[in-house]
Each structure stands twice: as structure tokens, then as C-alpha cells.
Amino acid sequence: MKNPVRIAPSLLAADFTRLGAEVAAIEKAGADWLHLDIMDGHFVPNISFGPGLIKALRPLSAMPFDVHLMIAPADPYLAAFAEAGADWISLHPEAGPHLHRSLQTIRALGKKAGVVLNPATPIAHVAEVIDLLDLVLVMSVNPGFGGQSFIRSQLQKIAALKALIGDRDIRLEVDGGVTTETAPLCVEAGADVLVAGTAVFAKPDYATAIAGLRGC
Ligand SMILES: O=C(CO)[C@H](O)[C@H](O)COP(=O)(O)O
């Protein structure tokens, strides 16, 4: 059976002076997951926020918290993000020497485990660890910033991953430059979770923005 498309607004594009209210607003507007971008100023050229913010927001929402780690090393911080309230924890293969062990750690913490592929990262990593995956996240921009343009070549990667995943219970998520124009292309290629920062938080009506991305 085809998975329903889930919309995961990225908090990176929210109004940082009122994050609690922003989370409540997107949940009321129909968001399925909350996407949280963790940047360390080292793995990516930007710094965002850490487990303290996740812990503060956790009691305010029932949405699954989808934590995208753009930090290296990631292993020393996996327990902190799990304890703070992450439900899904995803990391890049380039963030450490032992991707398989990192995914085992996330699973052992009782969380859903994901791998993130940069535009230049091949899908071969996924095949090697597929039995440990709950999620594959395709970056359709180079990570580090919101508001960038969608890299169309990643549509072929999404389609190849869809074929690789087959009927396994693994979500296929796309992150970066997702708009009402690019969202249908991602879904057509096989994506079932769409991250959207600017395409939700820069719009005046979050419910309309989320419904538009979902294609209804
Ligand atoms: O991981 C990310 C950047 O590294 C963000 O999730 C992504 O950029 C979302 O922002 P937008 O939808 O505005 O492109």
C-alpha cells in the first residue's frame, strides 16, 4: 500500500523569538512531523540549536520530532538527543567512521534511525545498512541553510532509493527547496515525507501552505 505523504516543517525557518507558538501553529495547521535541523558550524557552515531546545519544545507538541543531525562527530550526542525527546534521529555517513554502529546506537536508544545523503553522496551507503534503517533522507540542497533552490538531479536518486527500499518499512524523506512546484516531483519519484522550511514558515497561512505541499 502507498504511504501517505507526511509534511515535516523545518523549525529553522520559524520565528526564533516565538518558537513555542510556531510549533503549536504548524501542528494546528496540519503538520505531521516537526523537523529539527542541528548544525554545529563544523560539519556544515552554520550553527542552529541543540538538545536543550528540543527538550523545551517536547511537552508542547504531540508531533513526532524528526531530528536531522548535521554535526560531526554525532555519536557522542545521540543519547542527549534521544533523552531530549527526538523520535527519529538521522545522521550523515560523513559524520563518523562507523555508520552501522551509529545506527545501532540510535535503535538501542529506542529511536527510529535514519541516514542522510548529501547531493554528492552515493546511495551505496543505504544498501550496506538497510536492515538498520527506518528512514532515508535525501538532501535536495547542500546542507547548512534554509531557503536554497532544489537540486533536480536528486529526483533520480529518490527514484533509485525507492526501488532499493522496495516494500520495506522505511520512510523516504526529501529536504531542501521543497515547494508546491517541487513537492509533486518528489512524491512522483517515491518520497513519502517532505521537509519544508521556507515553504511553510514564510507563508501567511500555514494550513494553506501545508495542504498545498500535500497536494490537496
Ligand atoms: O536541512 C536543512 C538545511 O540543511 C533544512 O531542513 C532545509 O534547508 C529546509 O529549508 P527549506 O525548506 O527552506 O529549503
Ligand SMILES: [Fe+2]
Ligand atoms: Fe534538514
